[in-house]
Amino acid sequence: MDIFDITIIGAGPAGMFAAFYAGMRNAKTKLIDSLPQLGGQLATLYPEKYIYDIPGFPKIKAGDLVQNLEKQLTTFNHQYCLEETVLHIEEQEDYLEITTDKTTHYSKAVILALGNGSFQPRKLALPDAERFEGYGLDYFVTDLMKYAGRKVAIAGGGDSAIDWALMLEPIASEVYLIHRRPEFRAHEHSVSKLKDSSVNVLTPYVIEAIEGEHKVTGLSLQQVKGEDTVSLNVDALIVNYGFSSTLNI
Template sequence: MTHTTEIYDLTIIGGGPVGLFAAFYAGMRQAKTKLIDSLPQLGGQLTTLYPEKYIYDVPGYPAVKAADLVANLEKQLETFDHDIFLEEEVTNLTQKEGHLEIETNKGTHYSKAVILAIGNGSFQPRRLTIDGADTFEDQSIHYFVKDLSTFSGKKVAIAGGGDSAIDWALMLEPVAEEVSIIHRRPEFRGHEHSVEKLKSSSVQILTPYIIDELLLEAGSFYGIQLKHAKEKQVRRLSVDSLIVNYGFTSSLDHLKDWGLDISRHSINVESDMSTNIPGVYAVGDISTYKGKVKLIATGFGEAPTAVNNALHFIQPDARTQPMHSTSLFEKINPEVFSG
């Protein structure tokens, strides 16, 4: 997606579930919208950390896998032709005359209003600190799994001991030729049910081991050397791909630099989801107010409130209480209702 100097109506920062629904609802209100996220795929932590975990607090679903919920939200968003910018981390947000300026690590965006749906903050993976690891990033060494089919028929090793590492191992088991999981401790940190499934699977469990060295031949990656965490034992493992899942780091320090009112790692908002900066709204886990309950369902409810009030801020004559969704959708897609 190419950067332009065009000023959008709404820019939603954060592509997790609440940000996705906010973008969809903005489309319902026919607002020119863009969405920015620091990760290489939409879905936020649900996609990156917990794709196989079930969620139980989404209305209408007795239980839904995180990956399935995100897939449905993405399909819903496809109704509208929004501009989406991935792998862009917002570094600054400033007020200009008549609009807001959003600086990222890749360029500058312009918007009349901004909705922050950044969860617990922009986060980046903890990378493998071994010589040469950066050379093979996104080739043989991965920190995100964008497409399972990429690993079809390959020998794959996963480094990590938490829920997401176990999830990826179990998801790759029927896809890859061979799957190994490496953890530096004897026991995994994942949920008991997931650990039990892992132990019952064909995934090779290597504990307690630490990745000690990359195995290279003529400059090409062909595997990893493992060192036992307590003994002098060394083991070599031939793999095509290594997925590193050592967790993520996140920071909210930059929000204070933007001038936002922060308390306890959250942005204080009013009942209309507005922050102390005119034209800037916050929804989901990043926002807080008296009596706030931090659930995905809560964020889904906050999203339309923020969109409606942001559009009212942009155009004071605009309705803050629009028609019901059926009427809005009929207006946007009359062919759906013509039969």
């Protein structure tokens, strides 16, 4: 039986940095994550998005931050178990027994760095939205250049929606930001930048229908508590309604 000193469950930024410190303590360390790569939400959901609230970095792309963390970890010879989900942990006399969907691990200590657990985007509540997924409708942005020269609508009122709108402004031919409330809940500074940008802000509107036979070609919007309707000619829709997650250990 191979018993590790520390097993970290969750290889997001918290788990990765915990692994770095475990290495500094010469601990025999293992990282387990259900995703196929390190980096948690940053690598999976928004690798191309800038982050502005990391100490020492005025701005850094999420994917670059993960790469830096990976580089930092190369100092140590840790073991990585990816695409493996931890199902439960049981205390034995001298160690902990960690059962995953693949095998059993043994460790003197366990660090839970699960973030929000396994996460799913909140989807657009339209009956036929699913058929447009991958055909103009996206819930994750993994490659900004995919939107180069296109007319892009972004739905949402939080930081992600505004960050994407501002990042796409110089890349897309036209950017629309649709939000159901008149005010945004993003950081005030981002909202000020939005006001100074060329992004077309449509509030308070909701998406009533996606138009298009095989891919998104337009959107029908309905004013909230109003009569106005808008028909938008766009070829991409990014929905940023947040995420729901489950902690399942």
